[in-house]
Amino acid sequence: MSLPQPVPPSWKDLGKSSTDLLQKDYPFHGTALEVKTKTPSNVTFKVAGNRNATGAIAGDIEAKMTNKQHGLTLTNTWTTANVLKTQVELDNQITQGLKLDLTTSIAPSKGMNKSAVLNAVYKQSGFHSRASIDVLKVGSVRSLAFRWGPTFTADTVLGRDGFLVGAEAAYNVTEGRISRYALAAGFNAPEYAVTLHALNDLKSFSASYYHRVSADVEAGAKAVYDPKHTHGGVAIEVGTKTYLDAAAFVKAKINNAGVLALGYTQSLRPGLKASFGLAIDTQKLNEVDPSGPVHKVGMSFVFES
Template structure:
């Protein structure tokens, strides 16, 4: 008798190890600040502010999240500086074991009610041994029904996604993926945009202190012959600090440094250099970028 299979990652998390290695902790686009606090009544407040390096406008979110673990209920309300109100209601493991139901709405108020931007998405996530599936219904757009599923066995993963426009009565997009996950490495291949573009990612935990990864994307619409390649690495200097570096085939080198200054306080610094334009000045904007991010979590 075979052992129970673990729950595989969701469709959006296929290739997550490589994506996190290559995308996270590089705050070179500007300056960011995030503050989290939690009350004794299980309400978490989060304030996030961002300012792009080429703009003087500060964008921010104010979020309040209430979590009732005994009833599997999570309520999140967010108000942005763009005057968008967002509400998310999650019910986990109450209607059926392994089933999570989610209602996500947003509203951008306007003096003209007809011009107000509104969204409403209903979703359900169901996961069991060796199976992880999601379904979404965009009530106000289309409406559109989107579903994805991932099957996993002994580290091997196979998944697919499809979107169906109810009004038009046809599939608007579909994608497939396959991969293999092991404790120290992961490989994932995606076929996107109705199998017209492809990506492959690789992640390897070389040792307890060193990680490496790469990603290649083939899209006929891209420059450089339709292929974009990016490789990167992460090295822990000690238990409180690490450095990251990555470079792509366009010659852009990115560096990141993250330091835990004390419990609940983390600072990150990032820089991106265009190695093909080290001595050039672009009148449309900065060729090289530098930024920082601070996170307070009490």
């Protein structure tokens, strides 16, 4: 009798180890501040703000209330762009492994700019499936009128003994056709992972690799072929992460365009983390670009109690 299979990652988390290694903890796009607090009644507040390289400031304030006994979570967010977001989640109440959530957003100053997305996630041994539909999505007709144009999106990942296969498709309800589809395959082991994606109706492809070399060193790489954005070539990025001690680590990555990025993260004390990032275009060390800075530097601070 074979052992039960673990729940595989969701479609969006295929290749997550490599993506996190190459994308997270590089705050070179500006200065960010995040403050999280939690009350004894399980209400979490988060205030986040970011100032990018051009000086523009964006932020949001979020309140999350959780009732674990009834599997209910309510999240409200208000952004500096005057967008109000609400998310209601119901987990493991209708049947084990099923999670439902309704996410709505509205911009009061922009009239028709609103959405209501209904999501469903179902997880079992060796199976992970998601589905969503924006019931308020509106499309224009000849720029004079409007029509309902919801799109139903679904994806499924199957896993067995570390092997993963997945597929995603989007169905335009109004036009009665599949508007987007993609496939993926991979293998996950405790110390390494390989993932292949065929996206955009199987017209663009990516391959990612992650390896935990030792307890203190991680390495990864990603290659992307997209005829619309890579000009017939392949975009390649490689990176590594090294833990200096239990409270600090450094990261470095470089791509085939010659952009070198460095990141340093330090836990200053429990609940306080600081990150610093630097991006250098090695092909433009002595150039000045009037459209914006060639090299970038930034930092991020996270307070949590």
